[in-house]
Every structure is written in structure tokens, then in C-alpha cells.
Amino acid sequence: MSNISGSSSSSTNVHERGRVVGVxxxxxxxxxxxxxxxxxxxNPNRRYFRCVYAAGNKLMNDNHVFKWIDEALLDEVETMKEFISETMKVEKKMQMELEKKMEMELEKVIFERIEDVKAEFKSRMNKMIIVSVLGCMIIFGLVKLI
Ligand SMILES: [Zn+2]
Structure with missing residues (x-):
């Protein structure tokens, strides 16, 4: 059985190389x-992760991996929290970009429709002008004939 003594704070320097984040x-x-x-x-009965070699040879004050399990799990939770918040940030950014793109698409479509309506209106106006000019000419011609 391994015989780890002392608190984690007193062993920080010794375990520098054995320090890990998470499990x-x-x-x-x-x-x-x-x-x-x-x-x-x-730390009676406190669970910890340990290098098999260091545990088997009952090493002390070495730099092989040593990590309290509760601290490791806390690290994992922190990492997960960071991951979730990062993911949410990215998703929010993507959504904003999508909304902007959709807005621009919509603007483009509306603009094109306006152009279409304008063009149609213009061609109708031209037809009306032609029809009325022709009408005038016909009327004028008929008047002249009489
Ligand atoms: Zn080791």
C-alpha cells in the first residue's frame, strides 16, 4: 500500500511534473x-489517482502522477463548463451570422421584387403610351377622313 502523506498544497512543488488537469x-x-x-x-480515506509504478514501489516525494479524485472530477466539471460555454458562444455567433445572411437574402429578394414590379410597371406604362398614341393617331386619322 502506498503511503502518501501531507496535504496537496505541501506537495505542489514536488509533484510539479506529476500534476495533471482532470482525470x-x-x-x-x-x-x-x-x-x-x-x-x-x-486525508484519511480520500481517493486518489496514482501512477502504478509509483504506487507499487511506494514512492514518496516523486514526480509521478498523483491526483486527488475529487479534484480531478472537479477539473472535469470545469472543463465541461468551459466547453459548454465555448460551444454556446460559437452557436450564438453562427446563429447571428445566419440571421444576418437571411436578412441580407431577404433584402436582396425584396429589392429584386421591387425591381421586377418597377420593370413591369414601366413596360405597362410604355404599352399604355403606345396604345394611347396609336389611339390618338387613329382618332386623328378618322377625324381627317371625315
Ligand atoms: Zn509514473
């Missing part, structure tokens, strides 16, 4: 990680 997957030494129960007076 450790593997020690830098290439060894797997085991979950163990602390037997220390400071």
Missing part, C-alpha cells in the same frame, strides 16, 4: 493509473 489517463513514465485510498492522517 489522468497515463503517467508521463508510461505507466497506467490506479485509484487508491489515502491512508494519511491529513
Amino acid at each position: 489522468p489517463k497515463r503517467c508521463w513514465s508510461g505507466e497506467a493509473i490506479v485509484a487508491k485510498n489515502s491512508k494519511s492522517d491529513h
Whole structure:
């Protein structure tokens, strides 16, 4: 059984290399990680992750992976929170971009419709002018004939 003593704060310098964020997957030494129960007076029965090699050889004040499980899980929660907030930021940005794009599309469509209506109106006006001019000419011609 491993004999980790002292609080995590007193071991920060020693465990510099063994410090990890979140749940450790593997020690830098290439060894797997085991979950163990602390037997220390400071942290009785507190669960921790430890390098298999360091645990097997009962190493102390080494720099192999050591991480309290509750702290590791807290890290994971923090990471998840950050991930969620980042994802939400990205989604919000994408939604805003989409809304802007849709607004621009809509503007374009409306503008095109206005142009269409204008063009149609113009061609109708031209037809009306032609028809009335022709009408006038016919009337004028008829008047002349009489
Ligand atoms: Zn190790």
C-alpha cells in the first residue's frame, strides 16, 4: 500500500511534473493509473489517482502522477463548463451570422421584387403610351377622313 502523506498544497512543488488537469489517463513514465485510498492522517480515506509504478514501489516525494479524485472530477466539471460555454458562444455567433445572411437574402429578394414590379410597371406604362398614341393617331386619322 502506498503511503502518501501531507496535504496537496505541501506537495505542489514536488509533484510539479506529476500534476495533471482532470482525470489522468497515463503517467508521463508510461505507466497506467490506479485509484487508491489515502491512508494519511491529513486525508484519511480520500481517493486518489496514482501512477502504478509509483504506487507499487511506494514512492514518496516523486514526480509521478498523483491526483486527488475529487479534484480531478472537479477539473472535469470545469472543463465541461468551459466547453459548454465555448460551444454556446460559437452557436450564438453562427446563429447571428445566419440571421444576418437571411436578412441580407431577404433584402436582396425584396429589392429584386421591387425591381421586377418597377420593370413591369414601366413596360405597362410604355404599352399604355403606345396604345394611347396609336389611339390618338387613329382618332386623328378618322377625324381627317371625315
Ligand atoms: Zn509514473
